[in-house]
Amino acid sequence: MAEAAIIDGRAIATGLRERIAEAAARLREEHGIIPGLAAVLVGDDPASQIYVRSKARACAAARLASFEHRLTADAGLAAILDLVTQLNGDDRVDGILVQLPLPSDIDPRAVIAAIDPDKDVDGFHPVNVGRLWSGEPGLVPCTPQGVMMLLRSTDVRLQGAEAVVLGRSAVVGRPVAALLLAADCTVTLVHSKSRDLRAICRRADIIVAAIGRPQMVKADWLKPEVTVIDVGINRIVIPEGGVRLVGDVDFAAARRVAGAITPVPGGVGPMTIACLLRNTLLAACRRRGLPDPAVLSADVIKV
Numbered sequence: 001m002a003e004a005a006i007i008d009g010r011a012i013a014t015g016l017r018e019r020i021a022e023a024a025a026r027l028r029e030e031h032g033i034i035p036g037l038a039a040v041l042v043g044d045d046p047a048s049q050i051y052v053r054s055k056a057r058a059c060a061a062a063r064l065a066s067f068e069h070r071l072t073a074d075a076g077l078a079a080i081l082d083l084v085t086q087l088n089g090d091d092r093v094d095g096i097l098v099q100l101p102l103p104s105d106i107d108p109r110a111v112i113a114a115i116d117p118d119k120d121v122d123g124f125h126p127v128n129v130g131r132l133w134s135g136e137p138g139l140v141p142c143t144p145q146g147v148m149m150l151l152r153s154t155d156v157r158l159q160g161a162e163a164v165v166l167g168r169s170a171v172v173g174r175p176v177a178a179l180l181l182a183a184d185c186t187v188t189l190v191h192s193k194s195r196d197l198r199a200i201c202r203r204a205d206i207i208v209a210a211i212g213r214p215q216m217v218k219a220d221w222l223k224p225e226v227t228v229i230d231v232g233i234n235r236i237v238i239p240e241g242g243v244r245l246v247g248d249v250d251f252a253a254a255r256r257v258a259g260a261i262t263p264v265p266g267g268v269g270p271m272t273i274a275c276l277l278r279n280t281l282l283a284a285c286r287r288r289g290l291p292d293p294a295v296l297s298a299d300v301i302k303v
């Protein structure tokens with residue numbers, strides 16, 4: 001039997017970044033606007049520092065402005081809210097990103113709620129969550145946007161498709177479900193209390209796995225020719241020594257059943273930062289009453 005096609009997230013993200021750079025250049029030429037992304041980093045979590053640095057590098061490559069604001073882990077909620085208020089009012093800043101996780105004594109909901117929804121490029125503000133579920137234009141969370149773009153890069157027909165989303169987090173599972181619904185899929189959202197995941201998955205034309213459980217989705221959970229988007233990023237220790245990144249799907253076995261599948265790494269991961277840049281550019285246009293750049297509306301995110 002033929003193996004599943006690989007959905008190449010690196011190549012698709014590269015294409016998206018090129019279109020973002022093109023749209024940014026046009027905004028600068030025609031309107032003198034340089035979209036800007038402000039990242040707020042609280043504390044010294046090493047992984048968060050790496051993420052913030054790579055976001056700044058991606059901004060520079062697309063010729064967007066980036067601003068980094070660091071606060072110490074003991075800064076406290078009031079200081080974080082002051083900074084967010086200042087960024088809300090700063091016209092050079094189109095997107096505000098508060099790197100999560102925040103220190104354990106800070107309620108992330110209070111910080112996210114303080115961000116101007118029109119600068120909320122992570123799409124986590126309750127106003128943007130509401131816009132997403134009610135089908136109004138807003139800023140859509142980055143990883144779920146990436147998932148939809150990868151799906152749209154395949155020839156799977158979304159309308160009427162049975163889509164199963166594994167995981168119901170606010171960051172991935174729920175917004176993915178909302179986007180699939182907006183794309184006219186029939187959506188089932190499963191979680192740790194769901195019964196008989198295998199039987200539910202076997203019905204699916206599309207599976208999006210976002211549970212953070214290494215290789216949990218097995219080949220015999222899959223209907224032949226299903227399209228699989230694996231969001232999971234898990235580190236496992238391998239017998240030969242060292243660690244390896246794997247997804248939530250048993251890739252090697254699933255590839256023999258599925259029609260198309262994303263690898264880990266090189267699938268959803270590269271899309272996330274590209275979509276953050278996309279949101280920054282869209283925010284820069286929308287805040288000023290300009291239409292979305294044509295090269296980006298080709299991504300066909302219909303929300």
Ligand code: NDP
Binds near residue numbers: 172
């Ligand atoms: P969370 O831990 O926030 O959510 C996990 C979800 O999976 C929960 O809804 C949980 O259910 C469900 N779940 C956990 N175990 C099971 C199980 N055994 N059976 C069924 N459902 C289960 O994770 P995230 O959504 O933040 O991330 C999910 C994965 O995606 C992680 O591997 C993460 O690293 C990766 N990720 C990748 C990104 C990328 O850019 N590629 C970006 C963000 C995340 P319940 O709600 O009942 O607890």
